[in-house]
Amino acid sequence: MNNWNYFELGQIASIYNGSTPSTNNEDYWNGDIIWITPKDLSDQNQKYIIKGERTITQKALSNTKLLPNGTVLLSSRAPIGLLSIASTDLVTNQGFKNIVVNADILHNEFLYYYLKLKKNELNNLGSGTTFKELSKSTLEKYKIKFPDLPTQKSIAKVLSDLDAKIELNNKINRELEAMAKTLYDYWFVQFDFPNPSTSSGQAGKPYKSSGGTMVYNTELKREIPEGWEVKTISEWIKKDKNGDWGKETEEGNYQLKVTCIRGADLNGLNGNGELKPPTRFILVNNSNKLLENHDLIVEISGGSPTQSTGRLAFITEETLLRFQNPLICSNFCKALTLKEEKYLYNFVYQWNRLYDNGVLFGWEGKTSGIKNLLFESFVTKHKEVFPKYEIAEKFYDFVKPIQSQKQKNLLQNQQLSELRDWLLPMFMNGQVTVTEAEEKLNMAAEPSVEYKKG
Structure with missing residues (x-):
């Protein structure tokens, strides 16, 4: 230097x-x-x-x-x-x-x-x-x-290339998510899922648009597809698990090292922002609280005047691979397990639609100035359309590879961010040259995957 x-x-x-x-x-x-x-x-x-x-x-x-x-x-x-x-x-x-x-x-x-x-x-x-x-x-x-201007530009290019790879993955993820969201709206809001009818000329056509039978439901005060049910959200849920905060360091019986997902981490877990969950130590006897494939995480306490409580994230096998430790949610969150795994993505997009439409604002209470989601009241009283299993299964089979690819992209972004954040102080302190950094970058590079929007 x-x-x-x-x-x-x-x-x-x-x-x-x-x-x-x-x-x-x-x-x-x-x-x-x-x-x-x-x-x-x-x-x-x-x-x-x-x-x-x-x-x-x-x-x-x-x-x-x-x-x-x-x-x-x-x-x-x-x-x-x-x-x-x-x-x-x-x-x-x-x-x-x-x-x-x-x-x-x-x-x-x-x-x-x-x-x-x-x-x-x-x-x-x-x-x-x-x-x-x-x-x-x-x-x-x-x-x-x-340093001199050419060296500044070279340093910035190395770091910018890493950011560009991250942003490309983010763009792919946004497009993948838009595909899944569009199909959800088409099938479960407009009710134009593939018609299961065996009648000549109707099979596979958009259900409602092709004349599929709709039945007026007095509870929801609107029409729903024939054979679909109306259930409280609690009827979808098999069990829930409270969160845990444990200890900051290993002490006494607090021996199980975990990564703790807080409400602030839910957006990052879904790929919308930074993800920096803390490492904690919990009681080994509380290992039953660990998050598993297909679990959901709901924020119970938090929110803001413009943002309700109730943000949601979900866990897949690929999500678990992003972390070195087992996962647990904090005690400001609650983990859910559904009765039927194949209803996972239908549940996720339906819950997010309610959240985005501000429905959960009506199910909040306050304790010492902190907003709390009245979870039990909400899930036992609020009713939604419950689709037939075969339609939910088809949606699950469509969305699962999309979410798998999204999580793989997020894992790669995590690795790229770690490399960038390691290089940044090394560059600025003159401890690594651009040539050395490019060698490191080439070693970390993976074969690129061309993405084409379907």
Whole structure:
């Protein structure tokens, strides 16, 4: 690192605050200019950002700075350290310090990775009583070390290639999930599953559209396919298992080492965000609480004003392969086992539809300010359509390889992320060269699988 430069960030980049136009002026909103908040970065969790939840108009630009494509966006409060790179001209709210680099000296992708490594340092530089904030002047004085521009670009390329592989897998997973969700809606919401009729010309055609018999159900107050039942959710469930938190370290009878899935980990388990469950130690006698293939995990306590409790994840053989230890859910969650394994994916997509439609908000209580899902009341009182076994089985057989491939992609992403996170500090500390890193990357590479959307 003897030939690395050492500068204050303000000497080699321009730093701009963001702002929020008056929300009382309708002329400032719903225009064609992208407006980014820290929540957009948290939700999207991608290196590049091209859109946010809201937009502003040209009139609003008098109160803020239009940032050029390639600007490094750094959240400076609540929380400090979220990062992204603008992939188009845009603006941000006041929760950012936006960095426009001198491209003759500093590469924006290199800076992105450098600041990502220094997140804790940046957080410690924040000040404030209500919440910590990183000021513009403090960031301008923040000193960074960096090599010559070609080396910066080479380092950024190695790390970017890893991120690109991860994002490709994420894209494949989104498309696979969309396929499964579309089929669920088609079969179990529109009731256009393959008609099992043996009548001439009807077999295999979309049931409802081809004239399949529909029967009015007085409990649901709508028509359902003939022969389908209406059941409470509890009638699908064979048993449930409470979670466990155990101990942080091995002590006494707490000898069984496990990975503990919390409510915060459920999205990551499903492939939507980071997954960093803690390692815990539980009583050996509590091994009956360990998660098994086809188990489901429901968040019982948590949520927020805009997010209900009741997030759901499920376990497959491929899920278990992503972890070195046996899995258990925390005591803020509950594990479920269904009576019939072949109803797993029908249950999952039906539960998620209820969750997405806000149904579970109506089944929450509060204890000491924490929202709790009234699980027993919900599953014993809420009723849903219960399809015939052969239709659920066909759906299971369709979705199982999709979910298997998704979990394999997530396992590969986990390995790629670990490699990237190992390389990042090694690069920034000058402990590994680009050539050495490329050799490591080639050793870790697997034969690529071409994916074609069906």
